[in-house]
Amino acid sequence: MTFEDTIAAISTPIGEGALAVIRLSGPDALSVLTPIFISSSAPKKFVPRRVIFGRIHDVAGKVDEVLVTYFQAPNSYTGEDVVEISCHGGILVTRRVLDLLLLAGTRMANPGEFTQRAFLNGKIDLTQAEAVMDLIRAQTELALRAANEQLAGHLGNELTGIRELLLTTLAHVEAYIDFPDEQIDPDTGKKLLDRILALENRLDRLLATADQGRVLRHGLRTVIYGAPNVGKSSLLNLLLGYDRAIVSEVPGTTRDTIEEVINIRGIPVRLIDTAGARSSSDLLESEGIRRTLQQVKQADLVIQVVDGSKAPMDFEVFDNRNSVLLLNKCDLGIHPRWSQWNAVWFSCTEKTGLEDLNQAIWDRVMGEAVKLADVRVAINARHQACLQIAKELLVAGGRSLQEGKSPEFVSIELRGALDAVGEVIGKIDPEDLLGRIFSEFCIGK
Ligand SMILES: Nc1nc2c(ncn2[C@@H]2O[C@H](COP(=O)(O)OP(=O)(O)OP(=O)(O)O)[C@@H](O)[C@H]2O)c(=O)[nH]1
Numbered sequence: 001m002t003f004e005d006t007i008a009a010i011s012t013p014i015g016e017g018a019l020a021v022i023r024l025s026g027p028d029a030l031s032v033l034t035p036i037f038i039s040s041s042a043p044k045k046f047v048p049r050r051v052i053f054g055r056i057h058d059v060a061g062k063v064d065e066v067l068v069t070y071f072q073a074p075n076s077y078t079g080e081d082v083v084e085i086s087c088h089g090g091i092l093v094t095r096r097v098l099d100l101l102l103l104a105g106t107r108m109a110n111p112g113e114f115t116q117r118a119f120l121n122g123k124i125d126l127t128q129a130e131a132v133m134d135l136i137r138a139q140t141e142l143a144l145r146a147a148n149e150q151l152a153g154h155l156g157n158e159l160t161g162i163r164e165l166l167l168t169t170l171a172h173v174e175a176y177i178d179f180p181d182e183q184i185d186p187d188t189g190k191k192l193l194d195r196i197l198a199l200e201n202r203l204d205r206l207l208a209t210a211d212q213g214r215v216l217r218h219g220l221r222t223v224i225y226g227a228p229n230v231g232k233s234s235l236l237n238l239l240l241g242y243d244r245a246i247v248s249e250v251p252g253t254t255r256d257t258i259e260e261v262i263n264i265r266g267i268p269v270r271l272i273d274t275a276g277a278r279s280s281s282d283l284l285e286s287e288g289i290r291r292t293l294q295q296v297k298q299a300d301l302v303i304q305v306v307d308g309s310k311a312p313m314d315f316e317v318f319d320n321r322n323s324v325l326l327l328n329k330c331d332l333g334i335h336p337r338w339s340q341w342n343a344v345w346f347s348c349t350e351k352t353g354l355e356d357l358n359q360a361i362w363d364r365v366m367g368e369a370v371k372l373a374d375v376r377v378a379i380n381a382r383h384q385a386c387l388q389i390a391k392e393l394l395v396a397g398g399r400s401l402q403e404g405k406s407p408e409f410v411s412i413e414l415r416g417a418l419d420a421v422g423e424v425i426g427k428i429d430p431e432d433l434l435g436r437i438f439s440e441f442c443i444g445k
């Protein structure tokens, strides 16, 4: 695919810095520089991937000293001619250079447009394009590793493999429909069903990584829950390392929920401090408590904080694998009636129990639902939605087959599944199928 226009953008964050990078992509990436770039250093002609020092100037004179790197199509990020200009990182300087480039006939790039061009030019598939954003947004090492794996194409390769198996399976069905009297021997009945089941299996394995993908991208939703004044906000502040939430000895201090992400052994943990749960006639506090309960419902993990120095109150302890019971205020002593509980002993004031809490969170996360040990593949919500459709259609296809429906039904369902899988990597191509039918069966020999 070739684009006629050349796009330009400041690729580094807006603000003051030592350097900034302005990027151009498109057929005129190099020629727009001619009137505004002067270089005395040899070679004057741009050699791909070689840096040239020079000056950007306008009619009034020098704007900045810059380094220019040229990447010749198709060997560039976007697959087009790309030019990167490193200039000084002042807000005004970068803006002036960009303005000159826009005046010279380039267009301001839309968000993500360089990566979009890379995708449309076949440099990367859709999952890799998404991984670029995951990589930029990664907040922990594990999240970064997962993004890198996806960028390297692990998910894309697995999906390509599934797609090829699907194509072959579909080719068997269609060959049977279109050429029933030919001397060919496509899989039918049990053999065909086994193929479909194998595909379902592979989709299931991918779908099982959705939880881990969500946690790596958005953090483990961890709600700090408990009665007023037990030290929930103190815990948030301690884990964050700074005073984010107001702490006071007045019960009912926290009204709204407060969210911050921390890193526990590589797992991004989204901590949510909540209003202390109790029945209240105060309108604001009641609203806070309503929000607390809503957060608890959506939580991946609940840290239930209690005042360990006092006797257990009559309250509901979240006794499941997705909760950690934290006995705070240990410095004031632990009430003997807590001894029967499996809990983390903690003190916000004395900062004790942190390692035990980290371990407890780690154990919960590494437990059943969310397995983070292997981050080679971790699908996102879009992938999950497509793959779920693919799975349902495969199941429907298998059912049609078992019920002895005409193979046309099976074919329609498998085609739907193929499209849904293709959508994940951004590939839907009916030509593939024809190619597969003729290469697999040598019809007309
Ligand atoms: N002795 C002792 N006091 C603590 C500890 N943790 C918190 N506190 C005190 O307990 C009081 C309440 O702390 P907060 O963190 O505001 O409690 P909270 O659970 O957020 O309270 P609400 O927002 O009202 O629900 C404050 O005076 C804290 O200094 C602890 O480990 N030991």
Ligand SMILES: [Mg+2]
Binding pocket: 232, 233, 234, 245, 246, 247, 253, 254, 274, 275, 276
């Ligand atoms: Mg609070």
